[in-house]
Amino acid sequence: MLVNDVIQSANAQAAASGSQASGNSAKELGNNFMTMLVTQLKNQDPLNPMENSELTSQLAQINTVSGIEDLNATLQGINSQIEAGQALQAAGVIGKGVMVAGDRILVGPDGASTPFGVELENPAEQLVATIVDGSGVPVRSFDLGAMDAGYQSFVWDGTLESGEYAPQGAYRVVVEAQAGDGSALDSGTFNYAVVQAVSTDRQGATRLDLGGISEQVRLQDVRQIL
Structure with missing residues (x-):
């Protein structure tokens, strides 16, 4: 399914990038997801429509990718603050x-x-x-x-x-x-x-x-x- 391909691509990029920005941001992946979802809904088999549970699951996975990206940015900011604090603390021991x-x-x-x-x-x-x-x-x-x-x-x-x-x-x-x-x-x-x-x-x-x-x-x- 095309939507699942988008989800798998998003998860792979989130795992590989860590705190680094990769090719597509979570926002861009979300936009791609919605575009492909609309296309899929338009072309789905009327006799075998997409299940609501499947749609909810895929939306949740996209939100997870976005949350991971936000969490990585937050952790990077925290690490920067910790490093700055260590440098300030270390400066206090000069001459000791x-x-x-x-x-x-x-x-x-x-x-x-x-x-x-x-x-x-x-x-x-x-x-x-x-x-x-x-x-x-x-x-x-x-x-x-x-x-x-x-x-x-x-x-x-x-x-x-x-x-x-x-x-x-x-x-x-x-x-x-x-x-x-x-x-x-x-x-x-x-x-x-x-x-x-x-x-x-x-x-x-x-x-x-x-x-x-x-x-x-x-x-x-x-x-x-x-």
Whole structure:
């Protein structure tokens, strides 16, 4: 039936286009539907006329296509507002310290060091952090005790096993987490960085420029703002 062909074409275009405008709008499809419907009514078999239920169903499908088009436009507007809100929120953290995925620790004068963070999916009975230098040699290891599932930040006092302050420079932290039965647990580490600028990528997502300490990250990737 010609009317059904119009309906199928409308549904296919609505599914394929998403929020993008396609060849025909729902209004144009509706006009085409009415034109073909009138033609069909004029040429239908008087002994086998179109059922009222069939006509109602086809009209409902055209209205559905129009509703989908309006909904896509509404969602696109909402997404634009959300992206603008994220950019505005991200601008508020420029110049502030954040904790993002990474294992780098910077040590300054008198052992002053940047914090590091740990994230666990499951509770740990024991958490051990090992600080290694640029050559991969361990310079300090300490027990952080038990830790619940989730995120927590820590600060190394900058001292070596000998008790002296570590030389200034960049170090890495390696974390080992164990459950109560002694089995190893997966853990994620986070390092400190200062937000230098905010930008958007080609997809419109907001990115934080961390000044080379870490790659640009999304706002939702920040675990803590200091």
